[in-house]
């Protein structure tokens with residue numbers, strides 16, 4: 009399951025860099041190891057640097073990991089970053105480096121390699137303290153999550169000590185695969201994913217969009233497509249409405265597919281746990297279908313047996329399909345399955361930032377719709393029975409909408425029609441609906 013990555017780290021909120029008041033602390037063309045970087049106009053007019061400053065500048069390069077500095081982003085503005093990693097530029101001189109930076113105001117998915125000229129060297133601040141304690145706290149996990157942590161070398165370890173957690177961070181801090189090709193899309197990836205070691209040296213991966221096998225080279229994929237006989241995910245098609253289909257894949261019966269899906273998903277989910285134990289999961293893959301086949305839009309996974317009444321483990325809408333209502337469709341689908349099982353469900357925590365947004369939107373929409381139609385009093389228990397949404401999730405949603413009060417020892421829902429209308433307007437369109445009449449499904453039963 010993805011984790012909440014906002015606030016993603018302890019340095020958020022403390023990102024202000026001291027103003028560069030030292031007029032002499034300017035870019036120094038002679039001392040700077042990068043070639044061909046012109047000094048800026050204002051700098052050329054400044055007086056000659058003192059020896060002290062020159063010395064300090066010379067010792068600055070290459071920048072240390074942990075350095076905080078301003079960096080020019082794609083919006084052409086400067087934002088505070090922290091240097092996460094550095095590497096030598098292959099074609100460059102002995103002192104030429106590029107830097108992997110984390111924009112402290114943004115999500116980790118925007119971390120990237122930048123060249124020295126993107127950095128505002130006047131703002132360089134070397135950080136001495138690496139707060140190990142904070143890091144560990146931010147990575148605190150439940151026992152359940154630890155069981156499924158996403159690294160081969162810690163797999164099977166029940167307890168992770170601080171050192172292992174640090175190792176985990178160290179190991180996953182830099183994106184390994186930059187882009188992937190899937191069907192007709194080339195997609196920029198967001199996070200590290202632990203592909204087998206033989207894929208360490210490739211920046212781009214080519215996926216077969218049907219069986220999700222991945223390859224290093226385009227020609228390999230082209231050869232594969234000639235002999236791959238799948239035109240849709242494996243497993244059972246349990247839903248079809250218009251051009252949308254949902255497939256249910258048993259991780260035990262389709263192990264390789266399940267693993268491939270997890271590798272792919274991890275590219276877009278931070279702190280997500282990768283399930284080597286795909287046997288224990290069902291995967292629900294949503295597709296848009298046309299005459300060429302069924303193209304994956306997104307998916308969610310679900311434990312076959314959850315003691316904690318989780319009805320969803322991981323959820324992902326692929327970037328080209330985001331903002332079209334598919335996230336809420338997947339969520340709605342997971343609750344329809346719970347209704348068929350006669351259970352209430354809740355997503356496994358923690359949720360990713362985007363996952364949480366989708367859930368908030370879904371819960372709000374569903375509950376407002378019922379309250380709007382319902383005459384008379386209604387309890388949280390009744391709402392839960394109708395929607396399969398867990399009581400706690402209903403409570404927090406209604407609290408955030410200020411539709412609930414605590415009176416005489418119990419929660420009372422106060423659904424003022426005016427307030428409801430205001431919230432409904434703000435909630436906007438509900439997106440794609442699941443047509444329950446098109447769902448042909450029976451709850452999972454272990455066979456044999």
Ligand SMILES: [Zn+2]
Nearest residue numbers: 216218219236
């Ligand atoms: Zn294939």
